[in-house]
Amino acid sequence: MSGLLLLFAASLAACAYPYLGYPVILWIRSRLECRPVRKADVRPFVTVIIPVRNEGCLIGRKLHNTLELEYPRDRLEVLVVSDGSSDRTHEIVRSFWEASVRLIPLPHCGKGRALNVGAREAQGDILVFTDADIAIEPGCLARLVQNFADPEVGGVCGNKLYRPVTGGDGTGTGEGIYWTFDKWQKRLESRAGSVFGADGALHAIRRELYVPIEDPSHADDLAISARVVLQGRRLVFEPGALTSEEEPADAREEFRRKVRIANQSFRALLGLRGGLWRHGFYSVQLVSHKLLRYLVPFFLPPLFVSSLLLSGRAPAFAALFGAQAIVYGLGAAGFLLRGTRPGRWSLFAVPFFFCLVNVAALLGILSVLKGRRQATWATRSSVEVT
Numbered sequence: 001m002s003g004l005l006l007l008f009a010a011s012l013a014a015c016a017y018p019y020l021g022y023p024v025i026l027w028i029r030s031r032l033e034c035r036p037v038r039k040a041d042v043r044p045f046v047t048v049i050i051p052v053r054n055e056g057c058l059i060g061r062k063l064h065n066t067l068e069l070e071y072p073r074d075r076l077e078v079l080v081v082s083d084g085s086s087d088r089t090h091e092i093v094r095s096f097w098e099a100s101v102r103l104i105p106l107p108h109c110g111k112g113r114a115l116n117v118g119a120r121e122a123q124g125d126i127l128v129f130t131d132a133d134i135a136i137e138p139g140c141l142a143r144l145v146q147n148f149a150d151p152e153v154g155g156v157c158g159n160k161l162y163r164p165v166t167g168g169d170g171t172g173t174g175e176g177i178y179w180t181f182d183k184w185q186k187r188l189e190s191r192a193g194s195v196f197g198a199d200g201a202l203h204a205i206r207r208e209l210y211v212p213i214e215d216p217s218h219a220d221d222l223a224i225s226a227r228v229v230l231q232g233r234r235l236v237f238e239p240g241a242l243t244s245e246e247e248p249a250d251a252r253e254e255f256r257r258k259v260r261i262a263n264q265s266f267r268a269l270l271g272l273r274g275g276l277w278r279h280g281f282y283s284v285q286l287v288s289h290k291l292l293r294y295l296v297p298f299f300l301p302p303l304f305v306s307s308l309l310l311s312g313r314a315p316a317f318a319a320l321f322g323a324q325a326i327v328y329g330l331g332a333a334g335f336l337l338r339g340t341r342p343g344r345w346s347l348f349a350v351p352f353f354f355c356l357v358n359v360a361a362l363l364g365i366l367s368v369l370k371g372r373r374q375a376t377w378a379t380r381s382s383v384e385v386t
Contacts, residue, residue, distance in 0.1 A: 004306055008317075011303035015296050022288040026188040029281070033192050037236055040149035046141065046204075047077040047124030051114045055132040056088035062132045063096055069141045076100055076141075081118040084108025110216035115224070119210045128204040129224070134160075135244045136202065143240040144204050154209045154233025155225050157186065157195055158202030159240070162247035169338035171254045172247030173346060174353020183237075189285060190237035196285040198225035198235065202243045209233060217373035218271050219264035222290075226268070229282050230275045251338055251352075255360050260374040262294055262364025267373075297362035304328075331355035 048066055052059055059080065066078055080093045081104045093103040104121060106114055119127055126145055130136065140158065147156045162176050189195040200221035211227040213220055228235045248254035269276055269291055276291075277283050304324050310317040334352025337343030343352075367374070 004309060007302055008306035008310055011299040011306060012320075014292070014299040015303055018288060018293040018296060022292075023185055023188070025284075025288075026185060026192065030188040030191040035191065035193055035234075037147050037153060037234075038150040039146040041142075042146060042149045043072055043075050043142075044126050044145055044148060045075050045077070045124045046071065046126045046128055046145060047079060047118075047122035047207075048128045048130060048141075049079050049081060049115065049118040049122065050130060050132055051081045051083060051111050051118065052085060052089055052132050053083045053108075053111070054085050054087045054089060056085070056092060058132040059089050060092045060095075062134075063093065063101060065135055066130075067096075067098060067101075068138060069136060070138045071141045073098075073100060077122065077124050078102070079104060079118050079122060081114040082106060083111060083114040112213035112216040112218065112220055112223070115220055116212045119207070119212070122207060125207055126204050127207050127210060128202070129200070129221070130202045130243070131200060133245060134201045135163075137242040137244075140202070140241045140243065144202070144238055147236055147238055148204075148206065150234075152234050153236055154231065155198065155203060155205040155228035155235040156241070157190075157198040157225070157235065157237045158204075158243050159183065159238065160199055160201040161242060161244045163244050165246050165249045168247060168249040168344065169251055170334060170343040170345075170349040171251045171338070171353060171356070172249060173344050173349035174334075174356070175248055175254070177346065177350055178353060178357070183239075185289065186237045187239070189289075190235075192281075194229045194235040194282055194285075195237050196226075196282075196289040197222040201245060202241065206233070215267065215271060217264060218268040219261065222265055222268040223271060226272060226275075226286065230272070230279060251335070251356060255356055258357055258360030259364045259367070262361045263367050263372070263374040265290060266294055266365055266368050294361045294365055297358035298365075300358060327351045328355065 050062060063078065078101045082089055084107050090103060090105055093101065104117060106117060126148060128141065128144065144156050144158060147153050162172060162179065164172065186195045198221045203221060203225055205224065205228050209228050209231055210224065213223050225235055269286060276286055307317050307321040307324065311321045330348055331351035331354065334343055334348035337348055342348060
């Protein structure tokens with residue numbers, strides 16, 4: 001095999017496996033080794049931990065939402081861990097007279113350390129982590145904890161839905177379709193054993209399984225949830241534990257957020273050290289679902305160039321090159337049409353989002369290699385770099 005053919009084959013395999021090969025393996029495994037969760041109507045003592053930094057505009061609504069979760073008040077504790085907030089966050093939290101709501105004010109130390117303090121101060125048997133901008137459905141908490149009736153289950157992931165926003169630029173359409181595909185994979189992973197990691201919108205673990213976050217530059221949801229499985233318990237997906245979040249409305253802000261997430265998630269994976277490679281099929285999941293997907297953008301340009309150079313040799317090469325050209329052309333059109341009604345059509349929004357995600361992943365991994373750390377309290381509109 002010539003060097004050009006070898007480059008083409010390696011690039012094609014690297015790009016196709018995370019999106020096609022791994023899902024096929026998951027589908028087969030979920031049918032050969034199905035492990036249902038033994039659920040029951042249990043009501044363990046739960047601590048909801050809400051880390052915040054200057055969330056005065058959201059925290060009041062978040063606390064009202066949390067206290068309306070149709071869960072026994074005498075079995076519920078709510079901890080708001082404030083990481084150096086300087087707005088009205090503390091004042092608003094203290095206005096809640098319910099004894100179950102506690103404020104833990106901290107000097108600015110980062111989200112990871114705030115979560116560590118919250119977990120240490122929690123009194124509940126189950127720790128539930130959620131963000132201030134996430135709305136939780138009323139029966140969500142009960143559906144989440146019923147999975148803990150199974151002693152093999154150490155952690156549970158909630159099911160996030162996106163709320164449409166007025167005036168979005170099409171990024172939300174692409175995000176929604178991408179997230180639907182990702183949740184389908186999580187269902188298969190959960191059915192076969194454990195999902196690769198939780199989403200920060202809502203997830204829960206047994207308190208004794210919480211491992212303090214050592215490095216604040218690590219993605220906290222992955223750092224916390226992956227160690228549940230590394231300790232021999234299952235991390236499962238609960239489709240009935242519904243939450244909602246506004247879909248991304250601006251491509252530039254979402255791009256910055258994706259760069260930050262790629263940096264933090266890659267660091268969190270490396271932070272697992274040997275655990276990334278020595279845990280059987282779970283290691284396959286971590287590498288396939290996350291690590292190799294982040295490496296795809298390094299192989300997309302070689303695949304494009306090699307298929308172009310080989311296009312004269314066989315129709316298959318020409319067809320693959322043409323397909324790539326169409327995707328990138330539609331992505332470019334989606335970028336130019338963003339903010340317009342056609343720009344929100346899936347025909348343009350999905351290729352545009354695919355390109356956005358992969359460029360962001362490329363820059364995120366390169367920033368790790370350069371030693372840059374992304375601050376965990378960056379908003380959609382700003383990314384702090386240290």
